[in-house]
Amino acid sequence: MTAPASGAELLTEPVDVCLVTPKATRLEEALDRVPAPAVRDAVLVPLLNGLEHMALLRQPLLRQRYPDARVVAGAIRLVASRTGPGAVRHEGSLAAVQLAPGAEALAAALADAGLDVAVRPDETGLLWDKLAFLAPVALLTTTLDAPLGAVRKQLGDDLRALVEEVAAVARAEGADADAAATLAFMATVPAVMTSSLQRDTAAGHETELEAIGGAVLRAADRHGVDVPVTTRVVEHLRARLA
Ligand SMILES: NC(=O)C1=CN([C@@H]2O[C@H](COP(=O)(O)OP(=O)(O)OC[C@H]3O[C@@H](n4cnc5c(N)ncnc54)[C@H](OP(=O)(O)O)[C@@H]3O)[C@@H](O)[C@H]2O)C=CC1
Ligand SMILES: CC(C)(CO)C(=O)C(=O)O
Structure with a gap:
């Protein structure tokens, strides 16, 4: 077009x-x-x-x-x-x-x-709905430098943990997040799906790691939510992209 x-x-x-x-x-x-x-x-x-x-x-x-x-x-x-x-x-x-x-x-x-x-009427829900899906996908496609299908196969446990942790943070922020629903939706997404964080990283561009992963960690910290897997993945990417 x-x-x-x-x-x-x-x-x-x-x-x-x-x-x-x-x-x-x-x-x-x-x-x-x-x-x-x-x-x-x-x-x-x-x-x-x-x-x-x-x-x-x-x-x-x-x-x-x-x-x-x-x-x-x-x-x-x-x-x-x-x-x-x-x-x-x-x-x-x-x-x-x-x-x-x-x-x-x-x-x-x-x-x-x-x-x-x-x-939709709920700003917090609108923003966290997107982040609850995006953060796990973006962080793990970037970790693997591969599309979502490869993440589902090779990092399935991390994907589930990230979805659950980010949903817990979203709920602490007041959003109505459902990890099981996010995982069910993720299973239907085409295997070839990539993320903008992954594409920016691969191209050597400035990335939104802080806006995506950093924001989840800061919100978790504000509410005292334990997010060990998200922390490990974000810290690893911070070190890699520094
Ligand atoms: N790409 C995607 O698939 C998705 C992206 N998003 C989000 O959308 C947002 C934009 O992403 P995307 O469109 O991919 O990014 P791009 O880098 O492709 O585009 C960013 C735009 O911002 C402009 N811009 C950057 N810096 C300045 C500046 N200093 N002054 C004026 N304009 C500026 C760029 O202008 P110029 O053309 O001059 O470089 C460009 O038009 C991000 O937050 C991203 O995470 C959300 C969902 C999916
Ligand atoms: C959720 C996803 C992967 C597609 O909209 C996205 O927002 C991104 O690539 O930044």
């Missing part, structure tokens, strides 16, 4: 909705490209992996910069990578977006464009 799109280094036109989609490590500098007069009372919808970006987007400094804007949580499930300037490869057919209340107009526009869209 080819679609015309215009790009600019700085947002100059006023917008109703601003999708915030840099990597977590680039969030603050990316926002410098979004001046307040263009944002006005727009809805800012981050689609980043992880959850700590929500606190960053709501910190007093950014509230002062965008006093009338609303930050509405979102999460996206798809497998996509850039193959060249202006070229994006979308693998498989998965393209699902969940949005918190406040982004209904965006939800309708994305649904019209053919995406699978849901608006």
Whole structure:
């Protein structure tokens, strides 16, 4: 599919909705490209992996910069990578977006464009639902540098432990996480599925290990949840990627 799109280094036109989609490590500098007069009372919808970006987007400094804007949580499930300037490869057919209340107009526009869209009331549940699936998949596909099918075969025990540990942290945060349901869903995902953390690591790019694995460890620590397998896997990756 080819679609015309215009790009600019700085947002100059006023917008109703601003999708915030840099990597977590680039969030603050990316926002410098979004001046307040263009944002006005727009809805800012981050689609980043992880959850700590929500606190960053709501910190007093950014509230002062965008006093009338609303930050509405979102999460996206798809497998996509850039193959060249202006070229994006979308693998498989998965393209699902969940949005918190406040982004209904965006939800309708994305649904019209053919995406699978849901608006759900619980921001915490929305963010942890994604992370409860993503963190185990991302951490172990990166550990093995192989797709999910190989992880299921070679690191099945670690996969189960990670899913259970991350679900326990999610519940401590107030999300309604069900490890058995996540594992059952994971078993249905095509064996060829890779993760963005794995692809970034393999390409030697800056990674979102902290936004994904680090965020789970910090949340576990806040609530005193024991996560030995997640800790081992994240520490191993931290050492490898340092
Ligand atoms: N790829 C995937 O399959 C999935 C990704 N995600 C999440 O979505 C988010 C984005 O990932 P992805 O699209 O893969 O990342 P990419 O690296 O492909 O794209 C990031 C975008 O952010 C822009 N950007 C980076 N730094 C700056 C900056 N300083 N100022 C302005 N713009 C900047 C890049 O601009 P430029 O084009 O100029 O480099 C690029 O358009 C991440 O949090 C990721 O985890 C979630 C689900 C799946
Ligand atoms: C969950 C998954 C693997 C696909 O949406 C993802 O978010 C990622 O690769 O970052």
